[in-house]
Structures are given as C-alpha cells and as structure tokens.
Amino acid sequence: GEEPKPLYTDIQECGFYGENLTRHAVVSKAIAGVLTERKRVRVRRTLEISTLYRVQGKGWSGSKRLEELRKRRTEMMKGDNLNQKRRTRSQHEEEDYLDEFGEELEDRFRLGHCEVPDMLITEDAREAHLFRSFNGVVVDPVENERDRGLANIWSEEEKQVFVEKLVDFASRPEREGVKKNFYAISHYLPNKSTRDCIEFYYQNKKAKYFKQLYRR
Structure with missing residues (x-):
C-alpha cells in the first residue's frame, strides 16, 4: 500500500511555532531587562568592594610596614650591639633612625615575603558567582515520562x-x-525513533486492540 506521509514537512507549519515566536518577543524584553539590572548591580557591588579593598589595603600595608x-x-x-648594654631610645631618636635606615629596611621587606589580607567577599557572594548547570536533570522521572508520552502520541495510521x-x-x-527489528521498523515511521517503537511494543503488546491489529 501507499506509505504514510508525515504530519508536516516543516516545523513552521505547526501552530505552536508561531505561538513560541510571539511569546518569545514578549518575554525576551523582560528577561533582557532583568539581566541588565543584575549586571548593573553586580558591577556597582564589585566597584564598592574594590574601592574598600584598596583603602583598607593601604592602611594595612602602612601599619604592617612600620x-x-x-x-x-x-x-x-641586637647584631650591632652584642657586647653593649641595651638602652632605650626616645621616640625622637627612633624616628631619626627610621628616617636614616627606613628605605633600606623597606626594600628588604619588599623583597621578602608579603602577607595578603583576606578577600572582602562573603560566602553568599562567592556562592552567587558559582555556575551550576542543571541541564538534563530529571526531577520527577514518572512525570517526565508521562509528559513525553503526551507529546509523542501514536496515530491509528502509525499503529497500523x-x-x-x-x-x-x-x-x-x-x-x-x-x-x-525495531530499528528497521522506525525507518517506516518518520516521526518515531527506535526507542519509541520499542516502548510502544512492550507497553501495548498485551492490549486488546494491539492483538486485533496483530491478527489481521
């Protein structure tokens, strides 16, 4: 007999295609606005954190260097006066000493190790910048299979x-x-895959209408 023709030859012939385009035109503007606002808030927050970090970093480095x-x-x-008694310098003498040897000691300190303060970012902020992909995650397998069955309905012609x-x-x-040979059978059904054929057979092989079709 004549081979069955597909339900449609182009996706644009389906009614839901135009509905999706119309819905996308409306929703895309709202989504773009939300994403723009989130980016603006994130940039402003980053600027505030970096400014605070620089200000506190300068104060920390100055006190740490001193x-x-x-x-x-x-x-x-201690190295120069091993054989001399320790004596207490006045604040004025200490400042003079730092003025005289400060640059040399600062160079030594700069060439040595330097401890960096903790980042000014909270755990919540760090968690917000993490990317987690839930693509392909099936929350409810039963409901997912039920929805897939509703979207992939077998017509009487396809069953025949x-x-x-x-x-x-x-x-x-x-x-x-x-x-x-479900793989070969699927080639005669343009809208069905090998998986669909296997699933249809084992779900309906004991049904009355399936047995009636099988006897013909």
Whole structure:
C-alpha cells in the first residue's frame, strides 16, 4: 500500500511555532531587562568592594610596614650591639633612625615575603558567582515520562504501519537476523525513533486492540 506521509514537512507549519515566536518577543524584553539590572548591580557591588579593598589595603600595608621596620631595627641593634648594654631610645631618636635606615629596611621587606589580607567577599557572594548547570536533570522521572508520552502520541495510521512491519519482519527472520527489528521498523515511521517503537511494543503488546491489529 501507499506509505504514510508525515504530519508536516516543516516545523513552521505547526501552530505552536508561531505561538513560541510571539511569546518569545514578549518575554525576551523582560528577561533582557532583568539581566541588565543584575549586571548593573553586580558591577556597582564589585566597584564598592574594590574601592574598600584598596583603602583598607593601604592602611594595612602602612601599619604592617612600620611594624616590620621596627622589628628589623631591633634585630639590627641586637647584631650591632652584642657586647653593649641595651638602652632605650626616645621616640625622637627612633624616628631619626627610621628616617636614616627606613628605605633600606623597606626594600628588604619588599623583597621578602608579603602577607595578603583576606578577600572582602562573603560566602553568599562567592556562592552567587558559582555556575551550576542543571541541564538534563530529571526531577520527577514518572512525570517526565508521562509528559513525553503526551507529546509523542501514536496515530491509528502509525499503529497500523508498526504492526504491519512487525509482522513482515517476524515472517522473515532468516533475512533480517531478528524477529523484532525495531530499528528497521522506525525507518517506516518518520516521526518515531527506535526507542519509541520499542516502548510502544512492550507497553501495548498485551492490549486488546494491539492483538486485533496483530491478527489481521
């Protein structure tokens, strides 16, 4: 007999194609506005954090450098005055000493190790910048399978073609190698895959209407 024709030859012939285009034109503007606002807030927050980091970093580096200079001065005094008694310098003498040897000690400190303060970012902010992909995640397999069945409905014509080809291939296993050649049967059904054919067979092989079609 004449082979069945597909339900449509182009996706644009479907009614939902035009509906999707119209819905996309409306929703895309709203989505673009939300993404733009999120980007603006993120840029502003990043600028605030970087400014605060620079300000606090300068204060931290200054106090840390002064502390290191005093520590190095003490070590140098111990090395130079091993045989001398320790004596306490006045604040004025200490400032004069730092003015005289400050640059040298600062260079030594710069060439040595430097501890960087913790980043000014919270755990919530760090979590917000992480990317997690949920593409392909099936939350409810039962509901997902039910929806897939509703979207992939078998017409009476497709059922008839499936049964005819199933009987045809079952009657010549010596040429095809197997009795249930679902892969070959799917080639006669443009809108159905091999998986669809296997699923349809095992879900309906005991149904009354399937047995009636199989007997014809």
